[in-house]
Amino acid sequence: MRNIKATIEYDGTNYHGFQTQLNKKLPTIQGKLESCLMRALMEPIKITGAGRTDAGVHAEGQVINFKINNNIPLERLPMVINGQLPNDIAIKVLEEVRPDFHAQYDARGKYYIYRIYNNRIPSAFHSRFSYYIPYKLDMEKIREGSRLFVGTHNFKGFSASGTNVKNFVRTIHSLDIVSNENIWEFHIQGNGFLYKMVRVIIGTLVELGKGRRDEDSIKEALNNKDRTFAGKTAPPQGLCLKKVFYS
C-alpha cells in the first residue's frame, strides 16, 4: 500500500461540505473525490481530510491522504485524477508519504482567509466567494478588535455546538486584515479551529464594525465562554481554507 498526500482546491458552492453525510445522496467534496479516485485508480479509495469544511466553504489548500495499491508513477497521477474530477475540484500537488501520515492528526495548524465584499453596489463575480456587506463598516474598529483574538484563548463562546470536542483552548498566531479595493481579506492562522470558529469571529467583528457592539463585549464573550455573547455566524461563502501546516 502506498500512502498519498494531496493538496487540493475546491469551489464549495455546489457541495454540502467536505465530509460525506449519513444521507449519502447529498454531494460532498469527499464523496466526489472518492468516486473519482475510484474511477481513476480502479480500486476503492477512502480519503482523510485535514479538516471538514462546511457547506459552501472553499479551499485553496485543503490536504487529504489516501492509500492506494496501484503502481502508477506518481508524476502521472495528477493528470489521471484531475481528468476524472469536475471543474470545481482540482488536485494541485501529490506526494507519496510515510505509511502513517494522517492528514487530520498530523496537522499542526491551519490558515484560513475570510473575504468580505464591502460596497454599496453588489458584484456578480464576488458573490460566490465573499460575504457581501452593502453598508459602511468601521474598519479601524474591526482592525483593533481583531487583536483581541490573537493568542491563546478558550474559544468555546466562539464555536458552534455539534462536535465532541472537550478542549476549547486554541491559539491564533495571527489575524491580519488586507484590503484591495472593496475586498477585505481576513488572514487567520492558528494551531486549530473549533467548529464554525472563524465564521463566528468574523460575524462578531462585523457587528463591531457596524457599531452594534464594542470591544468590551468581545472580551466578555471570550471570558464567558458562552456562544450567546458572540456575534452571528458569518456566511460560509466568504471562507476559504488556504493552507494546512505539518511539521
Added chain:
Amino acid sequence: MRNIKATIEYDGTNYHGFQTQLNKKLPTIQGKLESCLMRALMEPIKITGAGRTDAGVHAEGQVINFKINNNIPLERLPMVINGQLPNDIAIKVLEEVRPDFHAQYDARGKYYIYRIYNNRIPSAFHSRFSYYIPYKLDMEKIREGSRLFVGTHNFKGFSASGTNVKNFVRTIHSLDIVSNENIWEFHIQGNGFLYKMVRVIIGTLVELGKGRRDEDSIKEALNNKDRTFAGKTAPPQGLCLKKVFYS
C-alpha cells in the same frame, strides 16, 4: 416615460445567453432582468442590450436601456433593482438618458476580454471564467499572429452563421495580450464584432500556439472569407464583455 441606461455585470454560467429565447423556459439574462425590474418597479419593462452575449459568456460592462413610468429618484434605483436580482447579475451604474438613446444602435464599439488558463494543473476557481489549456502554448507566436487581426478586415471567415448580417467588415482597434501567472488575457477592442468572432479568433490563435497552423493560414482565412479556414470556436466561459463605447 424616462429612459434609463444601466451598466451591468453578470456571471453568465447559469444562463442561456443574454437574449430571451423563443422557448421562454430557458433562463436568460434579459428574461431575469425584465422579471426583476418588473418586480422592483411594478410595471412591465422591456430592456435593450448593447450586445447579445452567448450562453456562458460573462459581462463586466454590458449596457442596457429601458423605459420606465415610475418616478422613483435615480439614486434609489440601483438598490431597489439589485435587491431583486440574483447574486450573479448586478446593476453597477444607472443614469437617465435622452429619450432616443438606444443601447444597441448607439454603441460605437466594444471591448472584450478573453481569458485562457494555461497550466499543467487545472484550477477549481478559474474554470468558471477561463478556457483551460493544459498543454504548452507558444505565446510568442500567438502574440505575433494576433497582430494580423488588428485593423479593418472582412471577418466573414471568423464568424458563425445564424445572423442576418450582410456587411462583414469590422475594425479591430487593438488586441493586447496580458499575462498574470498562468492567466493569459486577450484584450480586444473594435467598432463591432460579428457572431462568435472573438471566440473564433481566439480558437485560431490557440491552434497557432499549439503549432497546428502558421501565420499564412490565418492570412488565408482572412482573405478567403470562409469559416472552414479559421480555427475552432473557443469555449464561451473565457469570454467577457468588458465595456461598450458610446459617442
